[in-house]
Amino acid sequence: MAEYQADGRYQPVETASFGKIVTWVGGILSVAMVAGVVFWGYKMVMRDVSGVPVVRAMAGDVRRMPEDAGGQTADFQGLAVNRVAAGEGADGAADRVSLAPEPQRLGQEGMTERELAVALRIKQDAAPTGGADLGRDDSAALASLVIEGAENTPRNAPLTEDYVDAAPEELVEAALPESDGAGTPTAVAAIGAYSVRPRMRPTDLAEVRAAAIASPPAPVQSFVASADVPMGTQLAQLGSFGSEEIAQQEWTRLSRKFDIYLDGKQRVIQRAEVGGRIYYRLRAMGFASLGDTERFCAALVASNADCIAVVTR
Numbered sequence: 001m002a003e004y005q006a007d008g009r010y011q012p013v014e015t016a017s018f019g020k021i022v023t024w025v026g027g028i029l030s031v032a033m034v035a036g037v038v039f040w041g042y043k044m045v046m047r048d049v050s051g052v053p054v055v056r057a058m059a060g061d062v063r064r065m066p067e068d069a070g071g072q073t074a075d076f077q078g079l080a081v082n083r084v085a086a087g088e089g090a091d092g093a094a095d096r097v098s099l100a101p102e103p104q105r106l107g108q109e110g111m112t113e114r115e116l117a118v119a120l121r122i123k124q125d126a127a128p129t130g131g132a133d134l135g136r137d138d139s140a141a142l143a144s145l146v147i148e149g150a151e152n153t154p155r156n157a158p159l160t161e162d163y164v165d166a167a168p169e170e171l172v173e174a175a176l177p178e179s180d181g182a183g184t185p186t187a188v189a190a191i192g193a194y195s196v197r198p199r200m201r202p203t204d205l206a207e208v209r210a211a212a213i214a215s216p217p218a219p220v221q222s223f224v225a226s227a228d229v230p231m232g233t234q235l236a237q238l239g240s241f242g243s244e245e246i247a248q249q250e251w252t253r254l255s256r257k258f259d260i261y262l263d264g265k266q267r268v269i270q271r272a273e274v275g276g277r278i279y280y281r282l283r284a285m286g287f288a289s290l291g292d293t294e295r296f297c298a299a300l301v302a303s304n305a306d307c308i309a310v311v312t313r
Contacts, residue, residue, distance in 0.1 A: 224285055226270040229312050234287040235268060236296055237308045240279040244269055247282040254305070261299055283310070 076082060229235070238254060241247045247269050255262050265286040272279050287293040290309060297307035 223267040235283040238282045
C-alpha cells in the first residue's frame with residue numbers, strides 16, 4: 001500500500017539565476033541614461049538664458065573730444081570765413097574791427113644755435129663785398145635814375161645797342177663792374193637793381209670751344225687682323241663666306257643696316273679650313289663680356305640677321 005505525505009506537496013528551493021541579475025543591471029542603466037538625457041536637455045535650455053555673459057554699460061559718453069587734440073593748428077581757425085565754409089552760418093556784424101598785432105620775433109636769446117648761424121650767414125651775404133657804403137641820399141639818387149630809365153623804356157621792347165648807348169651816363173657807370181666782373185656792383189646791389197647793359201661774355205669761352213673743335217677724337221681702327229686677336233677675346237660671328245672680299249662687303253652692308261649696334265666695333269676676318277674647303281669667318285670685336293656679346297647677338301637675331309657669340313681659342 002502506498003504511503004502519502006500528510007504535509008502537502010514538496011517545494012524545491014529557489015536560487016538566484018544569472019539571467020535575473022542581468023535584467024536588473026540593464027534596467028538600472030536604462031533609468032540612469034534617461035535621467036542623464038533629461039538633465040542634459042535641461043542644461044541646454046537654461047544655458048541660453050543664464051549662460052550668456054552680460055556686459056554692463058559704462059557710465060558717461062562713449063566718445064569724448066579731448067581738451068588738447070595735439071597736432072598742428074590750422075591758420076585762421078575759428079574765424080567767420082571758415083564758419084561760413086563749414087555751413088554753420090555767419091555771425092552778426094562786429095561792433096569793432098581792429099587789426100591783429102604783428103607777430104613778435106624771437107630775440108637772439110630765444111634762438112637756437114642753428115638759427116643764429118643761418119641768420120648770421122644771411123646777414124653776411126647781404127652785406128656789400130667791396131667799395132664805399134652808399135649813404136641814404138646817394139641810394140635815393142641812384143634809385144630815382146633807375147626808376148626814370150624804367151619809365152622811359154617801352155614795355156616788352158627788345159634791348160638794342162642804341163638804347164643802351166642812350167641810357168643815362170650815371171646809371172651806366174654805376175652798372176659797369178670795375179673788373180671782368182663776376183659779381184654785381186655795390187651801388188646797384190644795395191638797392192636790388194639790375195644793370196641795363198647785358199653782361200659781357202667770358203673771354204675764355206671761345207678759346208675752350210676752339211680747343212674742343214681743334215682736337216677731334218682719335219679715330220678707332222675699324223679692322224683687326226686675326227693673328228692680333230688675343231686668346232679668350234669675346235667675339236660675335238656674323239657669318240662664313242667663300243672669299244675675303246665677300247666678307248668685307250657683308251661687313252659694309254651690316255654696318256649700314258645696324259650702325260647703332262656696330263658703332264665702336266672692329267672687324268675681324270678669320271681664315272678657317274673645314275672639310276677640305278676654305279672659309280672666311282666674319283666676326284666683330286669690342287665687347288666687354290660674354291653677356292654683352294649675347295645681348296648684341298640677340299638684337300641682331302631679332303632683326304633676322306645671323307650672329308653667334310664665340311670666344312677665341
